[in-house]
Amino acid sequence: MPAGKGTRIALAAAGLLLLIGAAAVWFFLREGDDHGRPEPSPEDRAEFSAWIVDWQLGAGMEEAQKLTGGTPQGLQLFAVYFDENDGLYFSEDMKKALTRLPELRTEPGAEIGITLVNDIVRSDGSSVQKDPDLINRLVATEQSRGSHIRQIVDTLEQQGLNRVEIDFEKIRQEDWKSVSLFYKELYEALKARGKTLRIVLEPKAPVDSVTLPEGPEYVMMAYNLFGSHSGPGPKADPAFIRKVAGKLKGLPGKPVIALAAGGFDWSASGKVTAVTEKKAEELARTKEASLRRDQDSGSLHFEYTSKDGERHTVWFADHTTLEMWVQTAQEEGITRFSLWRLGELAEETLEYWKEGTDGS
Numbered sequence: 001m002p003a004g005k006g007t008r009i010a011l012a013a014a015g016l017l018l019l020i021g022a023a024a025v026w027f028f029l030r031e032g033d034d035h036g037r038p039e040p041s042p043e044d045r046a047e048f049s050a051w052i053v054d055w056q057l058g059a060g061m062e063e064a065q066k067l068t069g070g071t072p073q074g075l076q077l078f079a080v081y082f083d084e085n086d087g088l089y090f091s092e093d094m095k096k097a098l099t100r101l102p103e104l105r106t107e108p109g110a111e112i113g114i115t116l117v118n119d120i121v122r123s124d125g126s127s128v129q130k131d132p133d134l135i136n137r138l139v140a141t142e143q144s145r146g147s148h149i150r151q152i153v154d155t156l157e158q159q160g161l162n163r164v165e166i167d168f169e170k171i172r173q174e175d176w177k178s179v180s181l182f183y184k185e186l187y188e189a190l191k192a193r194g195k196t197l198r199i200v201l202e203p204k205a206p207v208d209s210v211t212l213p214e215g216p217e218y219v220m221m222a223y224n225l226f227g228s229h230s231g232p233g234p235k236a237d238p239a240f241i242r243k244v245a246g247k248l249k250g251l252p253g254k255p256v257i258a259l260a261a262g263g264f265d266w267s268a269s270g271k272v273t274a275v276t277e278k279k280a281e282e283l284a285r286t287k288e289a290s291l292r293r294d295q296d297s298g299s300l301h302f303e304y305t306s307k308d309g310e311r312h313t314v315w316f317a318d319h320t321t322l323e324m325w326v327q328t329a330q331e332e333g334i335t336r337f338s339l340w341r342l343g344e345l346a347e348e349t350l351e352y353w354k355e356g357t358d359g360s
Contacts, residue, residue, distance in 0.1 A: 263316025
């Protein structure tokens with residue numbers, strides 16, 4: 001073998017050995033780094049919960065079963081309404097949901113509750129949504145609050161539930177003091193029976209000027225930045241999430257930020273329709289629309305023309321969007337998340353939420 005060629009081979013072999021050695025050192029240091037890094041404390045670990053809605057019970061129950069094989073760390077059945085006499089009203093779908101509760105009780109200590117909303121369903125089938133007058137009647141006096149609290153407690157006992165969520169919206173400024181008293185008195189009545197209270201707040205809730213009681217779990221909605229009240233756009237973006245997270249920091253306990261899957265379809269005529277993630281993906285596929293991701297919000301959006309020739313714009317969130325929003329909230333110190341809502345989520349989104357409910 002010529003001497004020059006042998007030298008080159010020896011140098012190449014030496015170089016290869018150096019590369020292997022360097023890689024081994026890097027891997028060893030990396031492993032040592034991982035082993036030396038402390039595990040997140042239980043207080044810092046992300047917690048995920050979700051809602052099931054009564055009008056999409058089947059799909060919601062099926063998806064709930066896919067989350068850790070039973071339930072996420074918390075599950076709310078939405079919703080219980082009110083009748084014309086200010087009594088609790090259960091739709092036929094909600095009654096059916098309550099009969100299927102045993103299907104969800106496969107995880108020890110799972111928190112399962114019902115959500116009360118200030119909507120009225122009349123005997124003639126008509127309804128009033130987010131009625132502020134109803135709230136006033138329920139909380140105005142000690143007697144009215146006591147009557148409502150007894151009805152809630154009795155309902156939980158009858159249904160074998162361990163949690164109730166109060167989702168009162170469009171609360172008038174003059175009613176907030178009585179509402180806060182209602183929250184406090186309801187929490188104390190539930191605590192005495194080993195049950196818990198969760199309270200949903202709108203982003204516009206005056207949390208800086210209203211004293212809310214210690215004890216309940218507080219949830220603030222971080223969605224519908226754009227929606228039926230506006231033109232096309234994302235349900236949320238990082239700036240909006242940071243704003244909501246900032247308001248949460250002033251609340252008692254460890255509050256929860258609520259994020260929303262799916263989105264809205266805006267027609268040129270002004271009609272706005274809510275769409276699930278699967279519905280939005282199906283629309284984009286059947287209309288052969290080009291999906292684009294908004295860099296600011298992480299949301300997907302597309303346009304299409306309907307059969308009647310009308311132009312539509314759709315914005316929606318997928319698992320990548322939700323991951324971006326969760327990370328944004330985590331950067332602000334928020335570690336508890338609730339998803340609005342189960343039902344027609346893509347498999348990737350379910351898998352992402354499942355990772356959270358598994359405690360990973």
